Amino acid sequence: MRRRLTVRTRITGAVALLTALGLASAGVLVYLLGVQQAKEGVRDDVDQEMAELVQLQERGIDPVTKDRFASYQRLVRVFLLRNVPSPSEIMVGAWDGGIRISSASSRSEVRSEPAFVDAVLQRLETGGSTTIESAQHGEVYLEVLPLAAGDDRGAFAVAFFVDDETGALDSTMRTYALAALVALLVVSGVAFWVAGRLLSPVRTLHETAQDITETDLSRRIPVISNDDLGDLTTTFNAMLDRLDGAFRGQRAFLDDAGHELRTPLTILQGHLELVDPADPDDVRRTRDLLLDETERMSRLVEDMILLTKSERPGFVVPATVRADELTDRVADKVRGLADRVWVVDDRADVDVEVDEQRLTQALVQLAQNAVKHTGPADTVALGSAVGAAGTVRFWVRDSGPGVPDAEKAAIFQRFTRGADAVHDEGSGLGLSIVSAIAAAHGGTAHVEDATPSGALFVISLPRQRKDASWRAS
Numbered sequence: 001m002r003r004r005l006t007v008r009t010r011i012t013g014a015v016a017l018l019t020a021l022g023l024a025s026a027g028v029l030v031y032l033l034g035v036q037q038a039k040e041g042v043r044d045d046v047d048q049e050m051a052e053l054v055q056l057q058e059r060g061i062d063p064v065t066k067d068r069f070a071s072y073q074r075l076v077r078v079f080l081l082r083n084v085p086s087p088s089e090i091m092v093g094a095w096d097g098g099i100r101i102s103s104a105s106s107r108s109e110v111r112s113e114p115a116f117v118d119a120v121l122q123r124l125e126t127g128g129s130t131t132i133e134s135a136q137h138g139e140v141y142l143e144v145l146p147l148a149a150g151d152d153r154g155a156f157a158v159a160f161f162v163d164d165e166t167g168a169l170d171s172t173m174r175t176y177a178l179a180a181l182v183a184l185l186v187v188s189g190v191a192f193w194v195a196g197r198l199l200s201p202v203r204t205l206h207e208t209a210q211d212i213t214e215t216d217l218s219r220r221i222p223v224i225s226n227d228d229l230g231d232l233t234t235t236f237n238a239m240l241d242r243l244d245g246a247f248r249g250q251r252a253f254l255d256d257a258g259h260e261l262r263t264p265l266t267i268l269q270g271h272l273e274l275v276d277p278a279d280p281d282d283v284r285r286t287r288d289l290l291l292d293e294t295e296r297m298s299r300l301v302e303d304m305i306l307l308t309k310s311e312r313p314g315f316v317v318p319a320t321v322r323a324d325e326l327t328d329r330v331a332d333k334v335r336g337l338a339d340r341v342w343v344v345d346d347r348a349d350v351d352v353e354v355d356e357q358r359l360t361q362a363l364v365q366l367a368q369n370a371v372k373h374t375g376p377a378d379t380v381a382l383g384s385a386v387g388a389a390g391t392v393r394f395w396v397r398d399s400g401p402g403v404p405d406a407e408k409a410a411i412f413q414r415f416t417r418g419a420d421a422v423h424d425e426g427s428g429l430g431l432s433i434v435s436a437i438a439a440a441h442g443g444t445a446h447v448e449d450a451t452p453s454g455a456l457f458v459i460s461l462p463r464q465r466k467d468a469s470w471r472a473s
Contacts, residue, residue, distance in 0.1 A: 007202070008195045015191035016184060023180040031173050038165040039141070046129075046143045046158045049091065053079050053145065053156055072147035076156050077101060088164035094120045095147075095154030110134055110159065120144055124155045131162075138163040201229045205236055217244035250308075264293045264300075303429040307414070310436035316355035318441070318465055323348035323392050327384040330360050334367040339376045345383030345397065352392045353464050354441055359394065362437040362445075365430045366396035366457045373400040373455075391443070391460050399454040408447050434459070441465070 005013070056079055062069050069075040076093035085091055085103045092102040092111055099111045099120060110116050115132045123130075123144035134140045139162040147154045201221060208219045217240055221233045268290055275286040309315055324347035335342045363382065370380045381397040403411065412435040431445075434457075438445040443461035450456040 008192065008199055011195040011199075012188055012192040015195075016188040019184055019187045023184060027173060027176055027180060030176070031169065034169040034172070035166055038169060039162065042141050042160045042162055042165060043129075043143075045086070045089065046141065046160055049083070049085075049089075049158045050143065050145050050156075052083065056082075071149055072152075072154055072156075073100075076147070076154075079156070085158075089158060089160045092120065092157050092159070093154065094124065094157060095152070097121070107137055107161065110137055110140065116140070116142070116159070120155060120157045123157075124153045127155070134161075137161050198229060201225070201233050205233065208236075217247060264297050267293055300429070303433060306433055307429060307436055310433070310440055316358050316437070316440045318353045318355050320351050320353050321356050323350050323352045323384045323394075326352075326354075326356060326359070327382060327394070330363045330367075331382045333360070334364055334380075334382070337364075337367060338371040340371060340374060341377070341379040343379055343381040345381045345395070346385050348384040348386050348392050350386055350392060350463060352461065354461060358437045358440070359459070359461075362434045362459060363394060363396060365434050366459075369430060369457070370396055370398035370400065370455075374398050378454075387460055390463050392463055394459045394461070395456055397450045397454060397456045399450070402449055402453060402455045403447050411447070412445060 053075075057069070057072075057075055060069065060075070060078070061067065062074060062078065069078070073093065073095060080091060080093070080101060080103050083091070083103070085105065087106070090103055090105040090107060090110065092099050094100065099117060102108055102111050113134060113136075116134065119130055119132050119142050123146070125146055127144050127146040129141065129143040132140050132142060141160045141162050142157060144155050144157045147156055201224065204221050208221055211219055220237050220240060223230050223233045223237075225233075271286050271289055276282045327344060327347050331342065331344050367380060367382070374380060379397075379399045382395070383397070384392060384394045387393040412431045414429060414432045435445045438459045438461065441461045442465055443459060445457070445459050448456040448458060
C-alpha cells in the first residue's frame, strides 16, 4: 500500500493552501479595486476637460476677435491651443463627416482607426461615452460632447488610454505577486517547523509504541506541554500503566498458579500411583483425600481469578449506602461463622459510596480470619467510624494473639501466611483479596494492634469516589 503523506506535510500543505488562497484573493480584490479606481479617475479627468470646454463656450472670448466665439470649430481650435493634454489622453474635434483636428499626441494615429472614427461620429447628436479596443493602444475610453451651430453638427471628444493607468497597477501587482510568493514560502516554512514542534510528542509516542514489547512496558513519554498533545501523552502513559499492570497481573497469576497448584497436583499424582485398587479402605481414603485436594484447588483458583478481576474496570459498582446499616448487616451475617463473643464497636452515621457486596466480602473474610485465630471465649468485633480527610473506617477486631510487627505489611501479599498459620488450610489469598477490594474503592487496608490485645484489621475508604475511572489511570 502506498504510504500516505505525513500529518506534518498535510498540515503544512493545508496552511500553505489557505495562505495562497488568502493572498490570491487579496491580490484579485486589490487589482479589481485598483482598476475601478483607475477608471473612475479616467472619467473624472475626461469630465474635467468637458467642463472646461463648456465653460470656455459660455464665458470665453476669442483672442483674435475679442468677442464671443463665432463658431464651435473656432471654439475647439482655441481650446486645443490653450490646453495641454496628459500623455494618456487625446482630444479631437469632429465635423463635416470626419475628425478634423486633434491635440498634439504621440498616439495621434488612433484618430485614423475606423472604430475610433465611427464611435465619435455616431455620437455627434447624442453625445455620451463608450469604450473601444484600439489595435495599437488597447482599451480606450471615449467621451463625446455634441456641438452645433444651426444645422451644422459637430463634436468635441476626449479619448483616454486606459492601459496607461492600469499599467502602473499591473506593475504593482507583479511586485505584489513576488512578495506574496516570498510570504507563502516563509509561512510554509514556519508552518512546517511549528507542526514539527507540535507533533514531536506524537512522533515520540510512535517511537515508544514501536519499542514496547510484551516483556518491556516500562517506556514512558515525557509530558512537555500543557495542551491537547500533553493530554494525549498523559492518556497514552496511563494506557501503558494499565497495560503494564495487566501484563504483570497475568504473569503473577501464571507464576502463582504454577507454584501453588504444583503441590496439590503432586499429591494427587502420588496417591493415585500408590492406591491399591484391591483394597476398598485404601480406595476410600484416597478418594476422600483427592476430593479434599480438588476442593482446595478449586478455592485457590477462584481466589486467584477474583484477584485478577480486581485489577479490571467494573470490579466494583459503587452505590450510596448507610455505613451504620451496612455494619449491622455484616455483623448479622458473620455471627453464624463460629461460637465467639460477637460485638459491634461503633457505627458511622454517614452515607458512603461503596460496592456493598464487595465490601461485605472483605469484612466477612476478615471475620473468618479472626475466627481462625481465636477460641470460643474470645471476642470478635466489627465497627465503622468517620475517619480523617473525608474517609470512613471499617474494621474487624479480635482478642487473639495479634500480628507481629514484622508481618503486618507482608500478610497482605499473595500466598503469605502468618507464623501461627501452620495448620491453616487457607490459600494465603484472603488478605490479598481484602486489600484488592479496598484498592478498587480508592482506599487501603492495614492491620494494627488491638487494645488491650489482638489484631485490628482496618479498611479505610473515601466517602465519595473522586474518579469513577479505572484506578490504574
